[in-house]
Amino acid sequence: MCVACEMNLEQMESFAQRMMQIINEGSLGLMISLGHRTGLFECMKTMEWATSVEIAKVANLNERYVREWLGAMAVGRIVTVDNTGKLFNLPKEHVPFLTREGGNNIAVYAQYLSVMGGVEDRLVQCFETGEGIAYEAYDRFHEVMAEDSEQTVLSSLVEDIIPLVPNGLEKLEEGISVLDVGCGSGKALLMLAEHFPNSNFEGLDLCGPPIKSAQEIAMQKELKNAIFEQTDLTNFEFERKYDLIMAFDAIHDQARPDLVLKSIHGALETNGIFLMQDIDASENVCNNLDLPLGSMLYAASCMHCMPVSLGQNGMGLGAMWGVERAGRMLTEAGFTSVKEHRLEHDVQNCYFVAHK
Structure with a gap:
């Protein structure tokens, strides 16, 4: 009997339709990224029904490109089009998730699609050789990561995240030493430096451009208590020793997370605390099947987090190293108490508070 005769035709048809949907939705994601970067969503939220000519004029963009983009948004049900096919509207119910209004801009994450896709050719070679990719190969990664951080970290840093540390706000008010490991462009540290002038802040990162950006902003704002x-x-x-060390979505990217965690433990004062934000996933893939952003997180791990670690001759743990492994490695690094916290606004991360 032929193999085809043994197949479930209904299941085959269902999977074929799903594959078509995946291609469609992936393409739509790229167009959403364009809408975010060009400011078209921000423009349309201020307009009622409008033509491509009117939208392009307000956005100061080329009408032909705007018209084609609107077509993609209409068939993707992101914007609404009237029966003439000439007038478009961004429904108010969509606005909070496509613009900076409300702090829930999911369009920010669509940018990762093109960032990761930009290294696909190199990644194909990595699959053959097992090599890694340098951070510098990822165009705009730090820029997109900073936008991501604005929503997951900056929006709740003082109100929700720092309070996870026992007496964290009070200690910062009084004056303590704080280190941010893998600080990127330093937005979290800069915010804290402004809020708590009695404390001293230091940021470290592997990459030069984001550090330079952080240094320039610190100078512009005349922040004497922040260095990078x-x-x-x-x-x-x-x-030196620190009272509080932080790492936001940075440890799993390191070449040797185990050594970095040990160094962090050693750099803490006797009663110091390590605050670590990292991906809230399991080391067992079976436990991740229903994660809200599971496919995206595995893709980011495969196409960025793992390769940049391997590119430094590292362990290549990737973003999906798992909260179980993270907890074990914190304990192995010498931390005596490790607690996990989840915050309502952040569906993809776990916050670890580790005591020396």
Whole structure:
């Protein structure tokens, strides 16, 4: 009997339709990224029904490109089109998830599609050789990551995240030393430096451009209590002790997370605390089947987090290393108490509070 005769035709048809949907939705994601980057969503939220000519004029963009983009948005049910096919409207119910209004802009994450897709050719080679990819190969990664961080970290840093640390706000008010490991462009540290002038803040990151950006902003704002340094944390020896060390979505990217965690433990004062935000997933893929952003997180891990670690001859744990493994590695690094916290606004991360 032929193999085709043994197949479930209904299941085959269902999967074929799903594949078509995946291609459709993936393409729509790229168009949503364009709408975010060009400011078209921000423009349309201020308009009622309008033509492509009117929208392009307000957005100061080329009408022909705007018209084609509107077509993609209409068939994707992101915007509404009237029966003439000439007038378009962004429903008010969609606005909070496509613009900066409300702090729930999911369009920000659509940018990762093109960022990750930009290294596909190199990644194909990595599948053959097992090699990694340098951070510098990812165009706009730090820019997109900073936007992502604005929603998951900055929006709730003072009100929700720092309070996870026992007496965290009070200590910052009084004056303590704080280190941000893998600080990127330093937005979290800069915000805290402004809020708590009695405390001193230091940011470290492997990549030069985001550190330079953080340094420039600190100078512009005349923040004397915030300094930034470019460094590889793998074998970094801290010259001072800190009361609080933070790492936001940064540890799993390191070449050697185990060594970095041990260094962090050693760099803390006797009663110091390590606050770590990382992906809220399991090391067992079976437990991740229903994660809200499971496919995206595995894709980001495969196409960015794992390769950049391997590119430094590292462990290549990836973003999906799992909260179980993260907890074990914190304990192995010497931390005596490790607690996990979930925050309502952040569906993809777990917040670990580890005591020395």
